[in-house]
Amino acid sequence: MERLGRCQVLIVLLVILTIEIDESEEVSAVVEDRNGDSTTTTTVNVDNPTDCDKVFHIIVTGSGLFNYVIATGNIGSVFTTAVDTDSGDEKLQCNMATIRTNAIASYSLSITVTDTGDSSTATTTVTVTVENLVIPSAECDHVPSVLNGSIVGGDQSPYVEGQNVTYNCTSGYTINGTTTISCNGSGVWSETPSCLKDCDSVPSVLNAEIVGGNLSSYVEGHTLTYSCTNGFTMMGTPTITCDATGAWTVPPSCQKDIGSACSSDAECQNNLHTPPYVCDNTVCKFGVGGRNCTVLTNSCLTNGRCTSDACECVDGFDPVDNKCYELILQSPNNGSRIEICETTEINEVIANLSASFAPTSTDFVFNISDPSNNFAIADDTIMVVSDLDVDVESPVTSYVFIIELSHPNSSRTASSTITIRVEDDNDNAPEFSSDSYTFDISEQSTASTTVGMIAATDKDSTSPNNMIANYTVIGTNEFEITSDGVLRVSSGASFNYTTTPLYTFFIMAMDGALEDVELSTNVPVTVNIIPVTKTTTKTPSTSPPIETKTHASTSEKDAYIGGGVGAALVLIIVIIVIVVIVCVRRGERADDENRCLTDVSGQYKSTLPLVDIQAKEGQENSDIDDPNNLNDIRATEIHQNDSPLSETETQTKEDHESSDNDNHKSLNDIRDIEMHQNDSPLSETETQTKEDHESSDNDGHKSLNDIRAIEIHHESPLSEAEIQENENHGYSKLELATSL
Structure with a gap:
């Protein structure tokens, strides 16, 4: 016990x-400003560089080594952590030069403290406001020049935000837009005006009026439309335009309607046209004035007819050979369809114009009526005058306009309706959603692990030009990309942060255009390998770098238990x-x-009544008859006192034990036997019975093994000579104690 x-x-x-x-404490962190006040906001003054020496104290409670990480908000790595030599705590400090360069008035920083022993963390967020920070504005480049204009006022170079310049146009030009432009904070000038040529006087057309009224002045690009009064038919194009030289295009004319009443030839004539008009029987007709068909026998051939005494021409009269001729627009024919590419350049000719009238006629006039203003006529040709890009949100791929032909000697015009079909070219390469991509993956990433999504689009308007046919990884075999832009780890790839902390390569996107005209674009990609366990992290990515530093806290310096x-x-x-x-x-x-004590001196009195002892002996006799050995005899106590055996009993037991030795057998595995005897509890008859029983034990050929923890306390119940004699016969003290 x-x-x-x-x-x-x-x-x-x-x-x-x-x-x-x-009872080691979990890590916790609080911050104090440089004055020792418990607060998460403070300021740094750019005029006081010492403010950066100590922005905040970071006071950590807990035991072990700590990592300090500025996780977010550290733009340009302007802030770092270091040990404060005065207090021994960690402090947050800054770089004033970087603060001025960043030109950012406020920073919100997230600081994480990690106990390297038990990996517990504490995070605190602080705000640092920059005072007296001068944020310079971007300068504007040189002042835009204006054709036929000049700068007449405003600020001088260099130009910064808010400064202005003023323009004025030279004589004969009118300014279009605002006369003053300004430099904005991004270094860009506002929209520049232009100087447009003043137009000549508006042409006067007899028997016509200007639709919408007449303005006091016009500049290049303006148009006017005429309308003939009743009783007159318009000849020519009703709309005229002021060109870049200030001249108006040819105006129309309004002629007396054929068949209208007249009283003289003068009423049927128009000074602007060469063909003669005659008043024949009070009706205006085309023909040679004063001359009849009988005189001019050939004047009404082909396209004329003789009426009364005059030759009336259907289309017009040619004074050179005195014949009527038909005005024909030969090319392009009416209903023609012309196909061109969207990449057709401005001023490129897409069709030639041809016409016929009299054999010697050359003064044909071609006009175009194009609502889109994308096409024009010059030198008897049709040309493109603006961009025909169909790769826009609402593309136009078909244009319809009218070509009108006139001649000074013709009384009518000829026209053709033309359709222009614009075909989509593969003129746009694929575009990625970002100029570059950066991803982070664990160094334990395995094959098919998704790294990120990379997407490209094509602005071409039709398929297959606007399709992304495939993506290709260029510069590494560690990664692969699917047809839909999923970047993932290649089969067999493995990563080791120590040897290769990052991978830089390119992704190429190819459009689906036909071979030899397909286009492609490359974009740079960076993949950062993140170690499984790290205490110092420097991530080369587009996000602000994370700084990690390790040292012991003040409390740890006094009594350090460690991270174990x-x-x-x-x-x-x-x-x-x-x-x-x-x-x-x-x-x-x-x-x-205690159970095995064999104190034969009688320190313990018998606790078993006679009947129990006899019952136990009977049980033991049954055990001897069993063919198995009796093993593991434990905790046997024999307590004897005051010579429990008489001389006769002793002699009888010695004879019994001698018989045991002759049989060379032992009793095994006898357990938990206690024999408590006091004042000779067994009678002579009982003693004899026990001796017979023990003799039977020897006849059973059993051995005594594994006898443990037996102590014999003996106070000379046998004499020295008797003990020696028993030992000579092979009896051990244990056997003597057992027999006693």
Whole structure:
């Protein structure tokens, strides 16, 4: 019991030690400004560089080594952490030069503190406001020049935000837009005006009026439309335009309607046209004035007819050969369809114009009626005058316009309706959604692990030009990309942060155009390999770098337990379990020893009545008859006092034990036998019965093995000579004690 008590004390001490060790605090962090005030906001003054020496104190409670990480908000790595030599705590400091370069008035920083021993963390967010920061505005480039204009006022170079310049146009030009432009904060000038040529006087057309009224002045690009009064038919194009030289295009004319009433030839004539008109029987007709068909026998051939005394021409009269001729627009024919590419350049000719009238006629006039203003006529040709890009949100791929032909000697015009079909060219390469891509993956990433999504589009309007046919990885075999832009780890790839912390390569996107005209675009990609366990992290990415520093806290410097607290707790628990097991086993052995005490001196009195002893002997006799050995005799106590055996009984037992030796057999595995005798509890008859029983034990050829924990306390029930004689016969003290 004394040993068990000592074990209990040891267990209690170990438990107390475990509790004390387990009371290590989880990491926590608070911040104070440079003045020692507990706050998460502070300022730095750009005029006081010493403000950057100590922006915040980071006070950490807990034990172990700590990592300090500025996780977010550290733009340009302007902030770092270091040990404050005065207090021993960590401090947040800054770089004033970088603050001025960043030109950012406020920073919100997230600082994470990690205990390297138990990986517990604490995060705090602080705000740093920059005072007296001068944020320079971007300068504008040189002042835009204006054709036929000049700068007449405003600020001087260099130009910064808010400065202005003023323009004026030279004589004969009118400004279009605002006369003053300004430089904005992004270094860009506002929209520049233009100087447009003033137009000549508006042409006057007899028997016509201007639709919408007449303005006091016009500039290049303006158009006017005429409308003939009643009784007159318009000849020519109703709309005229002022060109870049200020001249108007040819105006129309309004002629007296054929068949209208007249009283003289003068009423049927128009000074603007060469063909003669005659008043024939009070009706206006085409023909040669004053001359009849009988005189001009050939004047009404082909396209004329003789009426009364005049030759009336259907289309017109040619004064050179005195004949009527038909005005024909030969090319392009009416209903023609012309196909061109969207990449057709401005001023490129897409069709030639041709016409016929009299054999010697050359003064044909071609006009175009194009609502889109994308096409024009020059030198008897049709040309493109604006961009025909169909790769827009609402593309136009078909244009319809009218070509009108006129001649000074013709009384009518000819026209053709033309359709222009614009075909989509593969003139746009694929475009990625970002100029570059950066991804982070674990160094334990395996094949088919998704790294990220990379997407490209094509602005071409029709398929297959606007399709992305495939993506290709260029510069590495560690990664692959699917047809829909999923970047992933290649089969067989493996990563090691120590040897290769990042991979830089390109992704190429190819459009689906036909071979030899397909287009492609490359975009740079960076993949950062993140280590499984890291204490110092420097991530080369587009996000602000994360700075990690490791050192001990102030409390740790006074009493450092270390990061192995968890391992120590496990070891102590194992020791406690072992101690408990050992103590229990020792307690069992102590009980066995107490039961096995064989104090024959009579320190203990017999506790069993005679009947119980006899019953036990009967049980033992039954055990001897069993063919199995009796093993593991434990905790046998023989307590004798005051010479329990008489001289006759002693002699009888010696004879019995001598018989045991002759048979060379032993009794095994006798357990838990206690013989308590006092004042000769057995009679002479009972003693004789027991001796016969023990003799029967020897006849059973059993051996005595594994006798443990037996102590014989003897006070000379036998003489020295008797003990020696028994030992000479091979009896051990244990056998003597058992027989006694």
